Amino acid sequence: MKSLWKGFVHFLTSARVAIFLLLFLAIACTIGTLLPQNQTQEVYLKLFGKLGTRIIHIFSLYDVYHAPWFQFLLIFLGINLIACSLDRLPKTLRLFRYQEKRSIDKKFFQNLSFSEHFVCPTSLEKAKQSLISLFKKEFGNLQVINNPKFSLHAQKGKISYFGPYIIHTGILIILFGGLMSSLFGFSGMMFIPEGKASNTIFLQGRRHHQRYNLPFSLKCEKFIIEYYPNGMPKEYLSKVTVIDGEKTIKKDITVNGPLDYKGLRFYQATYGVAPEPTLTLEVINRETNKHFLVTVPFNQSVSLPDSNGYVKLVKAFPEFMNVGIAFQLEVSEDGRIQQTWVFEKFPNFDAMHRKGKYIFRLKDYSRYTGLQVKKDLGVWIIWGGCIILVLGLMISFFIIPQRIWLQLDTHPKGCEIWLGGTCVKRKVLFRQTFENWVSKIKEVLPCGT
Amino acid sequence: MWNIKILSYVTFLYLGCFLLYLGFVAFRKPILQKIATYVTIFTLGVHTIGIVLRWIESHQMGIGHAPLSNLYESLIFFGWCIAFLYLVIEKKYKRPILGAFVMPFAFLTMAYASFSPNVNSRIEPLIPALQSNWLIAHVITCFLAYGAFAVSFGFSIVYLLRPEKGSFWDIFPPKLQLDALIYQTITFGFTLLTVGIITGAVWADKAWGSYWSWDPKETWSLITWFIYATFIHCRLVKGWREKKMAVLSIIGFASVLFTYFGVNFLLSGLHSYATPS
Numbered sequence: 171m172k173s174l175w176k177g178f179v180h181f182l183t184s185a186r187v188a189i190f191l192l193l194f195l196a197i198a199c200t201i202g203t204l205l206p207q208n209q210t211q212e213v214y215l216k217l218f219g220k221l222g223t224r225i226i227h228i229f230s231l232y233d234v235y236h237a238p239w240f241q242f243l244l245i246f247l248g249i250n251l252i253a254c255s256l257d258r259l260p261k262t263l264r265l266f267r268y269q270e271k272r273s274i275d276k277k278f279f280q281n282l283s284f285s286e287h288f289v290c291p292t293s294l295e296k297a298k299q300s301l302i303s304l305f306k307k308e309f310g311n312l313q314v315i316n317n318p319k320f321s322l323h324a325q326k327g328k329i330s331y332f333g334p335y336i337i338h339t340g341i342l343i344i345l346f347g348g349l350m351s352s353l354f355g356f357s358g359m360m361f362i363p364e365g366k367a368s369n370t371i372f373l374q375g376r377r378h379h380q381r382y383n384l385p386f387s388l389k390c391e392k393f394i395i396e397y398y399p400n401g402m403p404k405e406y407l408s409k410v411t412v413i414d415g416e417k418t419i420k421k422d423i424t425v426n427g428p429l430d431y432k433g434l435r436f437y438q439a440t441y442g443v444a445p446e447p448t449l450t451l452e453v454i455n456r457e458t459n460k461h462f463l464v465t466v467p468f469n470q471s472v473s474l475p476d477s478n479g480y481v482k483l484v485k486a487f488p489e490f491m492n493v494g495i496a497f498q499l500e501v502s503e504d505g506r507i508q509q510t511w512v513f514e515k516f517p518n519f520d521a522m523h524r525k526g527k528y529i530f531r532l533k534d535y536s537r538y539t540g541l542q543v544k545k546d547l548g549v550w551i552i553w554g555g556c557i558i559l560v561l562g563l564m565i566s567f568f569i570i571p572q573r574i575w576l577q578l579d580t581h582p583k584g585c586e587i588w589l590g591g592t593c594v595k596r597k598v599l600f601r602q603t604f605e606n607w608v609s610k611i612k613e614v615l616p617c618g619t
Numbered sequence: 620m621w622n623i624k625i626l627s628y629v630t631f632l633y634l635g636c637f638l639l640y641l642g643f644v645a646f647r648k649p650i651l652q653k654i655a656t657y658v659t660i661f662t663l664g665v666h667t668i669g670i671v672l673r674w675i676e677s678h679q680m681g682i683g684h685a686p687l688s689n690l691y692e693s694l695i696f697f698g699w700c701i702a703f704l705y706l707v708i709e710k711k712y713k714r715p716i717l718g719a720f721v722m723p724f725a726f727l728t729m730a731y732a733s734f735s736p737n738v739n740s741r742i743e744p745l746i747p748a749l750q751s752n753w754l755i756a757h758v759i760t761c762f763l764a765y766g767a768f769a770v771s772f773g774f775s776i777v778y779l780l781r782p783e784k785g786s787f788w789d790i791f792p793p794k795l796q797l798d799a800l801i802y803q804t805i806t807f808g809f810t811l812l813t814v815g816i817i818t819g820a821v822w823a824d825k826a827w828g829s830y831w832s833w834d835p836k837e838t839w840s841l842i843t844w845f846i847y848a849t850f851i852h853c854r855l856v857k858g859w860r861e862k863k864m865a866v867l868s869i870i871g872f873a874s875v876l877f878t879y880f881g882v883n884f885l886l887s888g889l890h891s892y893a894t895p896s
Contacts, residue, residue: 186857189856189857192845199838199841203835203838428825549830552820556820560813563809602712
């Protein structure tokens with residue numbers, strides 16, 4: 171039993187498992203991007219046949235990222251991160267606290283991974299002064315030993331040992347935040363016609379087909395699309411008013427500028443023809459060629475300028491037989507009642523297809539704005555985790571833990587300098603740092619070799 | 620459209636840089652190497668002017684935005700990142716003579732941007748979703764990361780080609796140093812890729828209301844992240860070195876290329892504005 175437990179712990183803490191998990195997650199994600207996701211049974215049958223479809227269903231490959239085994243991999247990665255970190259932490263702490271106890275002599279320097287030895291024609295006292303001031307600049311904790319010989323010992327970058335732990339903590343926090351998001355967050359849509367207020371959210375995701383009523387409501391004053399001169403859309407903008415009891419707050423919601431209110435976030439997501447729209451029509455008298463604009467609310471007769479007839483919006487089609495937005499009108503001119511249409515894409519339809527006293531052209535129609543609503547406190551946990559993760563990466567990769575020793579000895583020609591250094595990671599790059607130190611010393615003290 | 624003209628000349632300048640570095644490898648005249656370095660610095664300068672000019676021209680057109688918004692502009696910036704990072708490494712690590720294996724990538728990205736009929740080089744206004752300062756942070760970090768991965772890919776090729784001893788290869792850094800350089804550039808790229816993914820998530824959260832939506836581009840950047848994370852763990856924990864690492868670095872760069880091009884051409888998603896039109 172005990173050995174089984176030991177084996178299990180060994181399994182959890184092995185780096186092999188971590189590497190396997192990373193690769194497996196990479197493969198799973200690849201499948202998720204290459205295999206069409208969330209398609210109907212028929213699509214899979216067509217593409218992969220009977221056997222393929224069965225395999226896809228057994229492993230939930232139609233929705234890889236939400237498959238139980240994918241979630242399991244992520245949780246397993248989290249457990250593995252914790253286990254590996256706990257397993258290695260004592261070793262790191264020992265490395266962190268480790269102090270060299272050996273006496274510093276020639277043999278000590280020869281055993282270091284980097285060492286250099288040279289003679290300078292400078293007096294011992296003068297050399298001491300300039301060396302101390304040189305090293306003080308780079309190392310905060312410079313140790314000066316005067317007995318038995320003048321030596322210096324300095325180190326920096328020890329925090330780098332903890333870099334991986336900081337990174338892994340960041341990743342764990344991000345995973346935790348993601349879990350919080352999916353457990354306690356919700357997102358949904360609100361559809362508010364211009365001039366109307368609403369507090370109903372249609373939920374998405376796990377609580378699909380449910381509604382949620384906000385304790386306050388949002389009124390859409392106006393929905394605006396701005397265009398560039400070349401016709402590309404420049405901005406989608408909803409002018410909204412938050413109505414919370416007595417309080418009202420005005421705010422513009424744009425694509426990159428959501429509204430935050432009471433822990434909820436409202437995003438500009440979509441728009442469309444309002445369910446019972448109000449039209450703005452351009453009416454042209456065929457005889458006098460006079461233009462004027464009329465506003466036509468839904469299903470209300472609006473009299474025409476010479477009051478000899480009316481126009482009425484009967485029906486609105488957000489998508490009419492693949493030709494886009496269309497409105498059905500009832501027109502009465504001199505007692506003659508006719509049906510006609512106005513289309514967004516064909517402004518001249520009425521002019522060409524109906525011979526009446528007036529021509530009707532669609533100028534504008536009222537829209538609804540579609541706002542995505544989200545409540546997700548997990549986001550802040552995730553951003554916190556991200557900051558820790560990036561800090562950890564910088565600490566592990568760009569801080570090199572290094573130690574340097576220097577000893578000064580008398581020499582007939584001035585003084586003799588021994589310089590030695592060690593670093594745990596990045597030995598090849600440390601060589602350069604070390605060589606820099608040698609040349610710096612030689613600069614301060616004019617030396618031979 | 621001066622910027623487009625200048626940037627297409629820059630393409631040929633990079634070809635020149637490559638030939639100079641190659642000339643040094645062939646003729647071993649130290650002066651050639653010096654000239655190559657200076658010409659590369661000059662080219663990068665002209666390249667920078669081209670990008671700044673494009674920025675200014677977009678403002679003159681009244682649709683001012685940082686030139687980091689479509690495939691053309693991202694390719695131009697990718698080329699810039701490669702040349703810039705290579706020069707930094709050359710300066711910092713005492714001239715490892717690897718330009719002959721890095722400059723071709725700068726040249727190829729610039730050539731693809733300038734001469735492919737599929738890449739639209741006009742300055743176009745930004746659609747609403749792209750109007751964010753996070754766009755700049757996201758694109759700069761991602762492409763510096765891609766640039767670092769491209770440089771490490773070039774180094775990995777030298778690593779695999781170079782025998783331990785061989786008079787032809789003697790002018791290149793020794794294998795041990797190459798190995799360290801590959802690792803160094805990858806850690807740099809990995810850190811920036813992480814920042815790039817995060818800034819992308821922050822931006823997506825603001826613009827689309829979701830910090831992560833398993834969009835193909837997002838997912839592929841995560842796959843790349845997983846591959847390089849594997850690389851780093853193999854090295855630090857399992858003590859893998861040298862050849863295996865160079866091979867992993869090449870696999871990683873293949874994944875970068877797929878994230879950049881493959882996703883645009885083969886998979887559709889939220890990043891579709893980066894597709895050639």
